[in-house]
């Protein structure tokens with residue numbers, strides 16, 4: 467069965483990659499490309515390939531009503547993502563949302579609308595399968611190595627620190643090791659911040675920002691006479707594509723919105 471896909475944010479860095487991946491997948495068909503930047507040019511040609519008869523449009527609702535896709539993939543901006551997901555649900559289109567920064571209230575509202583109308587979808591802040599596995603492995607390791615610090619490394623255009631993935635890792639490890647207390651309380655920081663940020667009074671998070679990096683993370687566990695390092699590297703935006711394609715296929719069988727790619731990987 468062919469799955470018809472519309473991409474919102476089609477001219478952005480992620481949107482372009484998603485359009486390319488959908489065009490190349492045998493079981494998916496790109497039927498709509500929406501971006502506020504408009505352009506009206508064919509998305510296939512814009513991406514350096516052949517024309518596919520899909521001009522980039524700037525009115526999401528009109529495109530949804532005319533193209534009637536099965537799935538809408540959203541990589542736009544936090545201010546637009548929630549409204550886009552609600553518009554998609556109104557047209558019975560399954561949202562696959564990668565845009566980060568939606569509020570908890572917005573996510574709750576979207577999941578509620580989807581639950582009532584029995585429409586599947588996913589909201590995931592990280593579609594890199596390796597990053598999701600890294601968190602899963604870290605949770606397993608934390609049961610035997612409760613002392614841990616996290617180093618995350620990103621390109622120097624990233625605005626927020628620490629990364630959402632580092633916070634999610636710390637949260638998952640904290641839940642796994644329960645009330646374990648880590649580290650000395652009377653450390654002296656000669657340079658403020660030298661020991662990184664402290665998550666919930668426990669795990670230290672260190673953020674590195676440099677040109678040349680994409681998105682990387684090391685979770686370093688220390689035990690008696692040994693250390694264990696779990697590392698994930700997103701070398702390019704292509705790293706997110708297998709997870710996004712997996713989500714597009716899997717939401718077709720869902721009747722509610724799930725949060726996080728892990729919900730689809732470890733069902």
Ligand code: NAD
Nearest residue numbers: 475477478479480501502541542546564565566591592593
């Ligand atoms: P970008 O700025 O390159 O692209 C965003 C695009 O959205 C732009 O082309 C912009 O014109 C368009 N846009 C803005 N408002 C819109 C609207 N209302 N309707 C349609 N298009 C609209 O950004 P990017 O690097 O592609 O990242 C996009 C989002 O994806 C960010 O929130 C980023 O944090 C997130 N992201 C998530 C993952 C993940 O795995 N979930 C991975 C990378 C990036």
